[in-house]
Amino acid sequence: MSGKPCFYEFFAGGGMARAGLGPGWRCLFANDFDAKKAASYRENWGGDVLHVGDVAQVTTAQLPGCADLAWASFPCQDLSLAGVGAGLKGGRSGSFWPFWELMKALRREGRAPRTIVLENVCGALTSHGGKDFEAICRALAGENYRFGALVIDAAQFVPQSRPRLFIVAVREDVQTPASLVAGEPAADSPFVSRALRVSHAQLPEEIAAHCLWWRLPTPPLRNTHLSHLVLDAPADVSWRSHDETQALIDMMSAANLAKIDAALRAGRRIVGTLYRRTRWQDGVKVQRAEARFDDLAGCLRTPAGGSSRQFVLVVEKGRVRARLMSARETARLMGLPDDYRLPEKYNDAYHLTGDGVVVPVVRHIAAHLLEPLLNRGRVREAA
Numbered sequence: 001m002s003g004k005p006c007f008y009e010f011f012a013g014g015g016m017a018r019a020g021l022g023p024g025w026r027c028l029f030a031n032d033f034d035a036k037k038a039a040s041y042r043e044n045w046g047g048d049v050l051h052v053g054d055v056a057q058v059t060t061a062q063l064p065g066c067a068d069l070a071w072a073s074f075p076c077q078d079l080s081l082a083g084v085g086a087g088l089k090g091g092r093s094g095s096f097w098p099f100w101e102l103m104k105a106l107r108r109e110g111r112a113p114r115t116i117v118l119e120n121v122c123g124a125l126t127s128h129g130g131k132d133f134e135a136i137c138r139a140l141a142g143e144n145y146r147f148g149a150l151v152i153d154a155a156q157f158v159p160q161s162r163p164r165l166f167i168v169a170v171r172e173d174v175q176t177p178a179s180l181v182a183g184e185p186a187a188d189s190p191f192v193s194r195a196l197r198v199s200h201a202q203l204p205e206e207i208a209a210h211c212l213w214w215r216l217p218t219p220p221l222r223n224t225h226l227s228h229l230v231l232d233a234p235a236d237v238s239w240r241s242h243d244e245t246q247a248l249i250d251m252m253s254a255a256n257l258a259k260i261d262a263a264l265r266a267g268r269r270i271v272g273t274l275y276r277r278t279r280w281q282d283g284v285k286v287q288r289a290e291a292r293f294d295d296l297a298g299c300l301r302t303p304a305g306g307s308s309r310q311f312v313l314v315v316e317k318g319r320v321r322a323r324l325m326s327a328r329e330t331a332r333l334m335g336l337p338d339d340y341r342l343p344e345k346y347n348d349a350y351h352l353t354g355d356g357v358v359v360p361v362v363r364h365i366a367a368h369l370l371e372p373l374l375n376r377g378r379v380r381e382a383a
Helices: 016-021 035-045 093-108 123-142 194-201 242-250 254-265 327-333 346-354 359-376
Strands: 006-010 026-032 050-052 069-072 115-121 145-153 163-171 270-281 284-292 311-316 319-324
Touching: 006 016, 016 069, 016 359, 026 035, 035 050, 035 346, 069 093, 115 123, 115 359, 123 145, 123 163, 123 194, 145 194, 145 359, 163 359, 242 319, 254 270, 254 284, 254 311, 254 319, 327 346
Parallel strands: 006 026, 006 069, 026 050, 069 115
Antiparallel strands: 115 163, 145 163, 270 284, 270 311, 311 319
16 A cells, blocks of 8 residues: 555544544545534544535545545444434434445445444444344445454543444455454453354354454553543633532432542542432432542533533542533543644533544554554455
8 A cells, every 4th residue: 555545534523533543544535414513623624525414415426536444433322222222223323324325336336445444332232132233244244344343442542431332344355464353352352342242143144254353452551540631720611619519419329428438538639520310219210429430531421411411520638529521621531632622612512522432542443453454455356
């Protein structure tokens, strides 16, 4: 391969996959339906390759060249609750299918991308009893791609608990270096969950014949801590008053109150996070505040309601302080650099980051799978 590898970025959001791929890659086309996210994309990357609109309205005429990679972090909302949501038939996650029609059309034109990465929540493995995962795998196999799935928790790279499913596919005529694949995943592989093993085992034989187990190295131990990312005086959120903070503490169960007490007894500054959640208690729904002090933030979510916004907790000098997590802190938890320009409105920024893909995870996949595939994988001669 000569020159920079090139890619299409679908469901691009603010361009976090582009950030992870890095300057060694060249974007040929980007697409997102959300105008606010598209504004952030333009602000950070320019708008020369960006098309704003429904993926179902995109045509192959708008896709220049022959991309080495098509990255698609398609919407997760219908797959988030295993077996309960609408799955790939839903109005949001179902946008996978018009994306896939584009990939099929590119193949008919002799322009199928050499590699494809699909990213979504882990619920995609179990949605509708595994049928949605099977449908994705069947689609890939039907267009002569070999593929392997990985479950990667961003906590290995940034202080945020955020497991996600990545399906990395390679066109069947591209030779795959033996160093990149394994016959079976190691029993203790950090990238193969029990749900992935079960879903893989349930695939019909004709689909499983296209499956690979990728050999992805474990990253070095994370040296970024939650306390490193927290700002003392963010501009977009304020520390809660003593009474407001106490109101949050009063919503805690005994187990969570014990966490607060342990942090107070530690005699040093401890940073944690808190979510408000609705729980069942004695047959009645009650709102609870749940804290964690394990050096990890909870998984960022889009702010559909007040309970989905995450709080920062700082315990020091015998007191507890609380406030909403700032937009810049959410960006840091996604691995974005501080010079990444966020939307001015707090909710827009939170929505942008909460819907994104973690930048260092993309870089790890690119460095250890995509770039070796594209640099060393030769296209087989036609028989």
